[in-house]
Amino acid sequence: MTEFSAEFSRSLRTAGVVGAGGAGFPAYVKAQGRAEYALVNAAECEPLLKKDQKLLEYFPERVFDGLELLMRAVGASRGVLGIKKKHEAIIPRLKEIAKSRKNISVLEMGDYYPAGDEQCLVYEATGRIVPPGGIPLEVGCVVANVETLYNASFAPRPVTETFVTVNGAVKKPATFRVPVGITWRECVELCGGPTVKDPAYIDGGPMMGKVQTDFDLPLVKASGGIIVLPKDHPLIVKKAQSRPVFTRVGRSACDQCSYCTEFCPRYLLGHNVQPHRVMRTMLFAGGPEHKLHSQYGLLCCECSLCSLYACPEGLHPREACVSAKSDLREQKVGFKNSQLNTGKKPEVHPVRDFRKVPVSKLVRRLGLEDYNKAAPWSDAVYTPGKVKILMSQHIGAPCVPAVKEGQRVEKGAVVGDLPADKLGCPVHASISGTVGKVNERYVEIIA
Numbered sequence: 001m002t003e004f005s006a007e008f009s010r011s012l013r014t015a016g017v018v019g020a021g022g023a024g025f026p027a028y029v030k031a032q033g034r035a036e037y038a039l040v041n042a043a044e045c046e047p048l049l050k051k052d053q054k055l056l057e058y059f060p061e062r063v064f065d066g067l068e069l070l071m072r073a074v075g076a077s078r079g080v081l082g083i084k085k086k087h088e089a090i091i092p093r094l095k096e097i098a099k100s101r102k103n104i105s106v107l108e109m110g111d112y113y114p115a116g117d118e119q120c121l122v123y124e125a126t127g128r129i130v131p132p133g134g135i136p137l138e139v140g141c142v143v144a145n146v147e148t149l150y151n152a153s154f155a156p157r158p159v160t161e162t163f164v165t166v167n168g169a170v171k172k173p174a175t176f177r178v179p180v181g182i183t184w185r186e187c188v189e190l191c192g193g194p195t196v197k198d199p200a201y202i203d204g205g206p207m208m209g210k211v212q213t214d215f216d217l218p219l220v221k222a223s224g225g226i227i228v229l230p231k232d233h234p235l236i237v238k239k240a241q242s243r244p245v246f247t248r249v250g251r252s253a254c255d256q257c258s259y260c261t262e263f264c265p266r267y268l269l270g271h272n273v274q275p276h277r278v279m280r281t282m283l284f285a286g287g288p289e290h291k292l293h294s295q296y297g298l299l300c301c302e303c304s305l306c307s308l309y310a311c312p313e314g315l316h317p318r319e320a321c322v323s324a325k326s327d328l329r330e331q332k333v334g335f336k337n338s339q340l341n342t343g344k345k346p347e348v349h350p351v352r353d354f355r356k357v358p359v360s361k362l363v364r365r366l367g368l369e370d371y372n373k374a375a376p377w378s379d380a381v382y383t384p385g386k387v388k389i390l391m392s393q394h395i396g397a398p399c400v401p402a403v404k405e406g407q408r409v410e411k412g413a414v415v416g417d418l419p420a421d422k423l424g425c426p427v428h429a430s431i432s433g434t435v436g437k438v439n440e441r442y443v444e445i446i447a
């Protein structure tokens with residue numbers, strides 16, 4: 001690690017920068033690697049979410065600043081920003097900025113799902129395939145999300161805000177920046193409130209996000225948006241089905257057509273993921289819990305394409321893969337020690353390009369045509385009365401509260417911390433105020 005990498009990595013940890021694309025992997029770890037390519041994942045392929053495109057429209061220089069810092073830290077000789085061609089209104093500006101920076105280019109991608117899958121992006125940008133069970137670093141790539149790089153450009157300034165899109169059944173869908181720790185209810189109110197009587201929401205995109213009914217859950221640094229829908233919308237109903245239900249239906253209705261496998265983006269990249277085989281084992285899985293032992297789900301990236309698009313029977317192959325991974329984890333089996341880890345080099349499926357699923361078709365299949373609104377940028381500043389800062393917001397060890405009830409804190413102060421040798425980042429006060437409740441789950445701050 002160079003002196004600059006060490007310093008930048010420290011800055012990122014101090015600032016609490018984490019991957020803003022979902023799981024929230026601590027960004028400082030990526031900055032410690034060595035890579036030839038630094039890739040910006042601006043594909044934003046989840047239907048209805050717009051925050052990455054809005055961020056690139058309004059703050060593009062910052063994202064490129066973050067990319068340059070990352071390139072310098074990992075020693076990358078090339079930076080590539082991958083964005084869908086359909087964002088033609090902002091691409092010329094991005095290309096202009098890229099031209100003014102050294103060794104950075106813009107890659108225009110098709111409008112398919114999941115173009116933003118990290119491994120798909122690596123392949124599209126470099127022609128390299130991440131080895132099964134591996135990470136992009138193994139093929140000389142480091143991948144970062146748009147908002148992650150925006151935040152990195154300000155490090156060591158703490159991350160206290162998050163960019164979100166609120167779309168679906170709300171009066172005025174919008175994209176904006178709000179303090180971490182406010183509730184989804186406040187976000188929905190900022191958009192004029194729900195347009196349906198009995199709403200539920202998906203935290204994240206419709207494909208990979210989780211169904212929630214509690215609108216008082218606080219936003220975390222990795223929050224990217226919510227899709228509000230009627231509670232009885234087929235997508236909400238399907239995503240909310242429990243394991244006993246989808247197991248019972250899957251056991252009786254799967255006809256082994258294998259469409260789930262044929263459309264799987266990781267299978268098409270040459271990885272041995274075969275959800276239809278996992279579904280098949282449901283028939284043989286015994287015991288009251290029907291534990292699954294199939295290893296063909298171990299490389300599943302949980303994109304949901306099989307469950308929400310490919311399966312003609314409306315079954316849950318993704319959930320079968322997730323269940324199998326979890327059951328195998330109990331037996332301490334992961335891909336590396338599985339029988340499928342043969343060391344064979346993956347080869348891209350010859351029909352991969354023809355099996356890419358257009359997002360427009362996906363939106364129709366999900367029944368979201370009426371909810372797919374523009375969600376324009378709003379720069380209104382929201383000042384909440386209180387926030388709840390969760391101690392566990394992303395991948396890594398949870399923080400331990402670093403403040404006491406009644407204490408005065410300023411915006412940006414550390415309110416939860418963890419030892420330097422643990423994977424994770426501190427969390428910060430997103431508003432100035434007095435500390436309210438403190439427990440191992442969260443720190444409340446009252447303005």
Ligand code: SF4
Pocket residue numbers: 253254255256257258259260261275276279310311312313314315316317
């Ligand atoms: S697509 Fe559906 S029916 Fe076909 S094999 Fe997969 S789970 Fe079974």
Ligand code: SF4
Pocket residue numbers: 260263264265266267273275299300301302303304305306307317318321
């Ligand atoms: S969710 Fe389905 S389509 Fe997606 S990676 Fe897993 S098995 Fe493949």
